[in-house]
Structure formats: C-alpha cells, structure tokens
Amino acid sequence: MFRKRFAVAWVVAAAALTAPACAVAQEPDANPEITERLVRGDFTVAHRPTVPVAAAERVADRVEAARAMISAYLAQSPEYAGPPYDTPLEIVIDPERFGPFQSRSSIYLPEARVLNAHDGVEDARTDLGIVHEMTHVLAASFNRENRDRFYDDGLAVFLQHRFGWEPNYPDFGLDLYLAVARAAAEHGGLVPLADAEEVRGASETRIGRKLAYLEEGAFTQFLIERYGLDAYFRVYQGAAPAEVTGRTLDELEADFFALVRATAGRAGVELAEAAD
Numbered sequence: 001m002f003r004k005r006f007a008v009a010w011v012v013a014a015a016a017l018t019a020p021a022c023a024v025a026q027e028p029d030a031n032p033e034i035t036e037r038l039v040r041g042d043f044t045v046a047h048r049p050t051v052p053v054a055a056a057e058r059v060a061d062r063v064e065a066a067r068a069m070i071s072a073y074l075a076q077s078p079e080y081a082g083p084p085y086d087t088p089l090e091i092v093i094d095p096e097r098f099g100p101f102q103s104r105s106s107i108y109l110p111e112a113r114v115l116n117a118h119d120g121v122e123d124a125r126t127d128l129g130i131v132h133e134m135t136h137v138l139a140a141s142f143n144r145e146n147r148d149r150f151y152d153d154g155l156a157v158f159l160q161h162r163f164g165w166e167p168n169y170p171d172f173g174l175d176l177y178l179a180v181a182r183a184a185a186e187h188g189g190l191v192p193l194a195d196a197e198e199v200r201g202a203s204e205t206r207i208g209r210k211l212a213y214l215e216e217g218a219f220t221q222f223l224i225e226r227y228g229l230d231a232y233f234r235v236y237q238g239a240a241p242a243e244v245t246g247r248t249l250d251e252l253e254a255d256f257f258a259l260v261r262a263t264a265g266r267a268g269v270e271l272a273e274a275a276d
Contacts, residue, residue, distance in 0.1 A: 142238035157217025
C-alpha cells in the first residue's frame with residue numbers, strides 16, 4: 001500500500017520540483033487589532049498593543065535562533081534545495097489561534113501561549129513550536145504541492161525534537177522511537193506509513209493523530225541515521241527510495257517498524273501487530 005501511494009508522486013516529481021514548492025495555503029484573515037510591528041533584521045513580529053514588547057522580543061529571539069540552527073543543519077547537505085519562498089518572513093502573534101500555523105513565509109503563534117511563556121506559566125506548550133513551523137518555512141518536500149505533508153511534517157517533528165527549547169508535542173522530549181512505541185501501544189498498533197497522513201488529518205482520537213505525527217518524525221530520523229542527510233534529501237525532493245537506499249518503501253517501512261518493535265521490547269512496551 002505504501003508503494004502504491006507514492007507511485008504517482010514519483011512520476012510527477014520532476015514537474016513538482018519546477019513548480020512552487022508548497023501547497024497553496026489559506027492565509028488567515030488579517031486581524032485589525034494586530035497593529036504593532038517589531039522589526040528584527042529582515043523579519044517582523046506583528047502583535048496587538050496589549051502584548052508586552054518584552055514578549056514580542058522573546059519570540060523574535062527564538063525565531064532568530066531557530067532560523068539559524070535549522071539553516072545550519074539543512075545546509076550540511078548539498079542536496080538541500082534552499083528555502084522555497086522569497087517573501088519576507090513574518091511572525092504573527094494571533095489572539096484567534098489555538099495552535100502554531102505556517103503559511104508560506106508567515107508563522108502564526110497563539111497569543112495565549114506567547115503570554116503564558118512570557119509570564120512563566122507552567123505549560124507543556126511554552127516552546128511554541130517555532131522550530132517546527134520554521135522548518136516548514138525553510139524547506140518543502142516534492143510532495144507538498146500535492147497537499148501531502150508526510151515528509152514535510154516528518155522533518156519538522158524531527159528537528160523540533162532535536163532543537164526545540166522545551167519538550168513539546170508530539171514527543172515531549174521522549175526518544176522518538178520509544179514515543180512511537182508507547183503511542184502505538186495505546187492506539188492498538190502501528191499505523192502503516194501509507195496511512196499516516198490520513199490518520200493524522202481524520203483521526204477521531206488524539207492518540208491517532210499523535211501517533212501519525214510521531215511515526216513521520218521517527219521515520220525521518222531513521223532515514224537520516226541509517227542512510228545520511230544527503231540520501232534523505234534526495235528522497236525528500238522526489239527520488240525513488242530504492243534508487244537512493246537500495247530498499248523499497250515497503251522494505252524501509254519493515255526495517256523502521258522492526259526498530260520500533262525492538263525499542264518497545266527493551267522498554268517493556270507490548271505492541272499489537274497492527275492498528276485496527
């Protein structure tokens with residue numbers, strides 16, 4: 001099934017790579033209350049006047065650091081195609097958002113989380129997910145144009161896990177392979193990678209959505225650890241995995257799941273054969 005899902009994507013990969021490298025996202029309507037602009041180098045942080053300047057400065061600090069870290073990591077590979085957008089980066093502290101969101105070169109952060117972080121409120125989400133969203137700004141897979149974010153969110157989850165300031169969704173600082181194992185045990189089994197995007201977008205349970213995110217991030221880590229960053233980016237940008245790794249996607253999935261099961265066994269986590 002995994003093989004079938006990506007077969008068409010490989011056929012259109014060449015066309016996708018010459019087109020804009022992301023799916024067309026719906027920009028949120030501009031909030032007329034967001035009137036303040038903090039300028040930091042070549043990007044801005046937009047916010048309401050009620051947001052303390054120090055809170056906006058803290059966001060700007062993290063955005064600046066996240067962009068530098070992610071850019072340096074991605075630039076290690078000559079296969080990295082560079083940022084997909086040429087518009088200026090804008091960060092919007094939005095009172096109407098409940099979760100972080102990226103659209104092209106804009107990142108929207110929930111105002112409530114920004115204020116909690118500024119006030120020192122204990123919150124598992126005070127990291128704000130800036131690394132995750134910045135990854136989407138700086139890199140786009142060949143398949144994002146088809147509204148398939150399997151590789152995009154995989155890379156974002158992996159880099160958020162590696163470079164995020166505080167433990168954050170979906171792994172909250174836990175080893176990604178172990179996080180997959182524990183979530184899969186709660187869910188009733190691993191989700192086939194071919195179904196991860198569908199499960200993430202349509203899951204009726206939070207654990208299904210969380211597991212799909214975790215599998216995408218852990219599979220990214222698996223590919224990079226086993227085959228290297230250059231090989232990973234070739235697949236990320238549309239090359240058939242068998243041509244790059246010598247293993248088909250079905251075989252890579254089997255290898256990845258075997259690693260997750262081994263991790264589960266060492267941790268005493270019992271996994272069913274497959275999710276219902």
